[in-house]
Every structure is written in C-alpha cells, then in structure tokens.
Amino acid sequence: MSGGRVERRLAAILAADVAGYSRLMGDDEEGTLAALKAIRRELADPKFAEHRGRVVKTTGDGLLAEFPSVVDAVRCAVEVQRAMVERGGPIQFRIGVNLGDIIVDDGDIFGDGVNIAARLEGLAEPGGICISARVHEDVVGKVDAAFKDIGEPELKNIGRPVRVYCAVLVESTKASTPVSALALPDKPSIAVLPFQNMSGDPEQEYFADGMVEEIITALSRIRWLFVIARNSTFTYKGQAVDVKRVGHELGVRYVLEGSVRKGGGRVRITAQLIEAETGAHLWADRFDGSLDDVFELQDQVATSVAGVIEPTLHAAEAARSARRPTTDPTAYDLYLRGSALAWSNNQFSDALLLLEQAIARDPAYGPALAWAATCCFRLLLMEQSHDREADRSKGVGFAKRALEIAGNDPAIMVNAAHFLAFVGEDIGTMLTLIDRALTLNPSFACGWHASGAMRVWAGHHDIAVEHAETAMRLSPRDRVGPTYSVIGNAHFFAQRFEEAVPRLLLTIQELPNAPTSYRVLAACYAHMGRLDEAREMVVRLRTVTPVLLPNTDYLRRPEDRELWLSGLRLAIDEIE
Numbered sequence: 001m002s003g004g005r006v007e008r009r010l011a012a013i014l015a016a017d018v019a020g021y022s023r024l025m026g027d028d029e030e031g032t033l034a035a036l037k038a039i040r041r042e043l044a045d046p047k048f049a050e051h052r053g054r055v056v057k058t059t060g061d062g063l064l065a066e067f068p069s070v071v072d073a074v075r076c077a078v079e080v081q082r083a084m085v086e087r088g089g090p091i092q093f094r095i096g097v098n099l100g101d102i103i104v105d106d107g108d109i110f111g112d113g114v115n116i117a118a119r120l121e122g123l124a125e126p127g128g129i130c131i132s133a134r135v136h137e138d139v140v141g142k143v144d145a146a147f148k149d150i151g152e153p154e155l156k157n158i159g160r161p162v163r164v165y166c167a168v169l170v171e172s173t174k175a176s177t178p179v180s181a182l183a184l185p186d187k188p189s190i191a192v193l194p195f196q197n198m199s200g201d202p203e204q205e206y207f208a209d210g211m212v213e214e215i216i217t218a219l220s221r222i223r224w225l226f227v228i229a230r231n232s233t234f235t236y237k238g239q240a241v242d243v244k245r246v247g248h249e250l251g252v253r254y255v256l257e258g259s260v261r262k263g264g265g266r267v268r269i270t271a272q273l274i275e276a277e278t279g280a281h282l283w284a285d286r287f288d289g290s291l292d293d294v295f296e297l298q299d300q301v302a303t304s305v306a307g308v309i310e311p312t313l314h315a316a317e318a319a320r321s322a323r324r325p326t327t328d329p330t331a332y333d334l335y336l337r338g339s340a341l342a343w344s345n346n347q348f349s350d351a352l353l354l355l356e357q358a359i360a361r362d363p364a365y366g367p368a369l370a371w372a373a374t375c376c377f378r379l380l381l382m383e384q385s386h387d388r389e390a391d392r393s394k395g396v397g398f399a400k401r402a403l404e405i406a407g408n409d410p411a412i413m414v415n416a417a418h419f420l421a422f423v424g425e426d427i428g429t430m431l432t433l434i435d436r437a438l439t440l441n442p443s444f445a446c447g448w449h450a451s452g453a454m455r456v457w458a459g460h461h462d463i464a465v466e467h468a469e470t471a472m473r474l475s476p477r478d479r480v481g482p483t484y485s486v487i488g489n490a491h492f493f494a495q496r497f498e499e500a501v502p503r504l505l506l507t508i509q510e511l512p513n514a515p516t517s518y519r520v521l522a523a524c525y526a527h528m529g530r531l532d533e534a535r536e537m538v539v540r541l542r543t544v545t546p547v548l549l550p551n552t553d554y555l556r557r558p559e560d561r562e563l564w565l566s567g568l569r570l571a572i573d574e575i576e
Contacts, residue, residue: 007104012073013117017062019092019126051076070138092127096120099134119155133163141249141476182251189226189252194237198261208260210336220443229445229475247276334358335368348375369402370415377419410437418450445474452486459557464490493560515545523567534571
C-alpha cells in the first residue's frame with residue numbers, strides 16, 4: 001500500500017461487471033465502449049449519486065463502489081437493473097453487494113468485505129443481483145425486491161462459508177404477485193399504515209401519527225390478533241403503497257389505512273380494511289366527533305376492525321382498553337408532541353419538557369409519566385444527560401408514579417419497569433412486570449425488546465436473544481439499531497464472540513452516536529485477540545464520548561461486569 005492516510009470503516013460494497021464483456025467487445029468494440037459510456041453518464045452515475053454511493057474505481061468491464069448504508073446500495077442496484085431492462089440492448093450487468101469492514105488507502109478500498117462482494121457479483125445471473133446474508137438481514141422488507149436463499153456456495157479464495165441470496169426483481173407497481181418475504185402468523189394479522197393528515201396543516205402531522213399509534217395499541221391488546229409494531233408500518237409514511245406488497249413484506253393478512261382531519265375542535269377519522277392478498281375492501285367507515293371524545297373514536301375504530309377480522313371476537317375485548325388516560329385535551333396534545341419528538345428524532349430533552357408540561361396539567365396521566373421515565377432512561381443510557389443524578393431521580397419518580405396508576409396498561413408497565421431495572425431496582429420484580437405486560441399484549445414489539453435488554457442485564461442470555469428476535473418479527477421493517485444491540489450484547493456476555501461481532505457492527509452503523517456498542521465491540525475484539533480492531537473501536541468511542549469505562553452496575557452478574565471491563569481495559573491499554 002501507499003504511504004497515504006489509511007483508515008478502516010464498515011461499509012456496504014457494490015461490485016458490478018458486464019456479462020459477456022469479451023464477446024461484446026469481439027462483436028463490436030467501438031459500439032460497446034460507446035454504449036457503456038452512455039450508460040455510465042445517463043444511468044449509473046446519477047443513480048449512484050442519488051443513493052449516496054461513491055465509485056471507488058472502474059475497470060474496462062466493471063466498477064467498485066461503496067455506500068454508507070446497505071439499503072442505499074441494494075436500492076441502487078435494483079433500480080439500475082430495472083432501468084437496464086427498460087433501456088434494452090445487449091449489455092447486462094451482474095451485481096454483488098456485501099457489508100464488511102474495509103481498509104481505505106488513498107481513496108481505494110481493500111479487505112475481505114470487498115473480495116466477497118466481487119465473488120457475489122460473479123455468482124449473479126446477467127441482469128441479476130446477489131447479496132450476502134448480512135446484507136439480507138438489513139434490507140428484507142425495505143427494498144422493492146424479494147430474495148431467494150441459494151445456500152452457501154463455495155466462493156473462490158474465501159475461507160469461510162457465506163450464505164447468499166439472489167434478488168427476485170418484481171416491478172414495484174406492475175407486479176401482481178410479489179414473492180412473500182415473511183410467512184403469515186397462525187392467527188389473524190394486521191398492519192395499520194400511517195393515516196394521511198387531511199388537516200391542511202403540516203404541523204398537525206403529529207396528531208395523525210398519534211391517532212394511529214393509539215389505534216395500534218388498542219388492537220394490540222386483543223390477544224387473538226398479531227399486530228405489526230408502528231416502527232415498521234411508519235416506514236411507509238409518505239409513500240403511495242401497494243397493500244399487496246405491504247402484506248407480503250410485513251407478513252400480514254390485513255392492512256388498515258385511513259385519514260385524519262382535525263379542525264375547529266372537531267376530528268374526523270376515515271378508515272378502510274383491506275385483505276392484502278386479494279386487495280378486496282372488507283370494510284370502510286367514517287367516525288366524527290369532538291376532540292373531547294377522541295378516545296371514544298379510537299375505540300370505535302379498533303372495535304369495528306376487530307369485528308370484521310374475527311367475527312367471534314366480542315367488542316368488549318377491544319373495549320377493555322377503553323380506560324381514559326386523561327380528560328385534558330391539552331395534556332393529550334402535549335403528550336403526543338413529546339412522544340413524537342422521542343419516536344422520530346430522538347430529541348429526548350425536548351420531549352421530556354413537553355411531557356413534564358402534560359404531567360403538570362394531569363399528575364395522574366399514566367402514559368405521559370411512563371414516557372417521561374423512558375426519556376430519562378435514554379438520556380442516561382446515551383450519556384446525553386447534563387445532570388445524571390437529577391435525571392435519575394426524576395425518572396424514578398415518574399416510573400413509580402406511573403406504576404401506581406398503570407392498571408393493566410402494558411406500555412406503562414414496560415417503560416416503567418425498563419427504567420427501574422436500569423437504575424438498580426430488583427430485577428426479578430421488574431421482569432415479572434414485563435412478563436405480565438407481554439401476557440396482556442403479546443404483539444408489543446417494544447415490550448419484547450425491553451424484555452430482551454433486561455434479560456441481558458439479568459444474565460439470561462439465550463432468553464434475551466429469543467425475545468429480541470420476537471421483537472424483530474413483530475417489527476420487521478425496524479430490525480437493526482437497538483434490537484441488534486440486545487442480540488450482540490447477549491452473545492458477548494455468553495462469550496459467543498464470533499456471533500456478537502456482526503450484530504454490534506450493524507448497531508454501530510445504524511446508531512453511530514451510541515457509546516455502549518463501541519465499548520462492547522472493543523471488549524469483544526480484545527477477548528478474541530483482534531487487538532488492532534479493539535484499538536480502532538476505542539478511537540471511535542472517543543469521538544462519541546470522553547468516558548471510556550462505563551458504569552456497569554445495571555449488570556447483575558459480577559462475571560459479566562468483569563468480562564466487559566477486562567476486555568475494555570485491554571483495548572484501552574493498547575493505545576495508551
């Protein structure tokens with residue numbers, strides 16, 4: 001390598017070449033070169049720029065590019081291949097996409113991740129795309145293509161098995177039968193898409209989103225239903241969607257869509273239920289009322305949908321969630337604004353201010369209290385708190401008050417128990433609360449995620465993985481980030497280091513400002529003897545926080561605390 005600056009990073013790598021290039025050049029050398037230049041200029045280069053790709057180098061018959069996201073890389077590949085079909089002509093590309101750690105030297109990239117991408121490209125059919133399993137885990141349900149598992153073919157000069165998936169390229173709007181990515185559950189299943197804001201005011205978007213979340217919550221309490229989490233359904237927000245595709249991507253039989261119009265103290269909800277496989281409209285209705293009756297409207301929608309999906313369900317099953325959390329519309333509005341900031345932008349300090357205003361208006365407002373505790377938890381966990389002791393004390397107060405009035409509200413139980421377990425309350429008691437919440441609402445993806453995290457803290461590593469994977473199935477379009485960190489942490493503390501590394505790398509890619517994953521991955525690399533990579537993680541950790549050694553009190557087993565700290569100290573010693 002040259003004497004220039006060398007760096008390592010995780011990246012999505014795309015390798016492409018021209019199928020039958022030698023034959024094409026033999027038939028018409030000048031025409032082939034001219035056609036390739038036109039394709040680069042008119043199609044490939046604009047697509048790469050659109051999806052944030054950087055072309056690293058080109059050869060006579062191919063190119064190598066890197067992307068900051070595997071979703072961007074695969075979407076770009078799909079769009080290029082489809083555009084080539086529409087363009088026609090004898091030239092066809094083969095494309096391979098991989099996710100891996102790369103070495104960057106004077107603008108060029110090297111490493112095992114690059115080599116695997118090149119081998120995947122060689123497996124692809126003309127006009128096709130092959131991706132690795134690591135890429136498939138991240139993109140399934142997020143790109144407009146299905147994928148076929150072709151096993152673990154031998155890749156030249158790659159010493160380990162790599163599971164490979166080939167894209168099945170179906171048209172986004174023309175395909176009548178997309179390939180199903182997820183099997184249907186064994187009970188009625190539904191996804192509630194974001195409702196369209198018809199208020200004519202973009203500032204009211206949060207109200208429409210909050211309405212949908214309340215309906216999802218009400219439906220989730222019906223034990224006969226399998227309900228997809230809002231994290232996944234809201235990835236369709238702002239898109240013109242084909243409900244058949246939604247049904248296949250999320251693995252559901254029914255899709256609910258609608259709109260919300262708010263104005264003059266009145267609100268109108270329109271909703272329609274569609275059978276995803278056939279596109280048949282099973283039910284539609286309109287609900288009008290004053291903002292004072294907004295909770296009653298939510299219950300009406302939930303009860304009507306449940307009755308259509310499963311006639312034997314009694315309306316009382318939905319109505320048992322009808323307990324009104326507050327009678328103050330202003331407090332409810334503040335709660336919606338605060339939870340929207342926390343959900344969409346991770347603005348936990350600003351969200352906490354709004355939630356505290358809601359609590360000041362209604363001190364017994366359970367959901368607002370539980371969300372306020374969650375904001376305190378995230379400020380402490382992400383090390384964004386300006387006064388840790390004050391935020392800890394406030395969070396404990398919010399959580400304990402929430403539990404006093406929670407009744408059988410699963411979300412309140414989960415949020416409060418998660419925070420209290422983190423700050424040292426009896427872990428057995430908190431896990432009992434979580435288990436009770438999941439019995440009440442088996443479709444609560446956030447509850448399964450919190451259960452997985454708390455099982456890691458308790459030392460129940462295999463159960464932690466199982467519960468995190470359940471959360472991923474219930475929210476298949478929100479599958480990286482925090483849930484992969486739970487799985488990665490569980491494998492680390494179980495000393496399954498090889499299984500921990502890819503999950504932690506994915507977490508860092510999705511949440512680059514979260515310090516915990518850098519610390520766990522640094523310790524993991526150190527225990528594996530991969531000290532150069534351990535040192536690199538510590539260097540990257542320092543760009544996020546000056547605090548290298550964490551407080552590990554929330555880990556209940558001394559051996560888990562020692563495993564983490566000993567590995568992290570070894571990594572730190574390598575650079576000091």
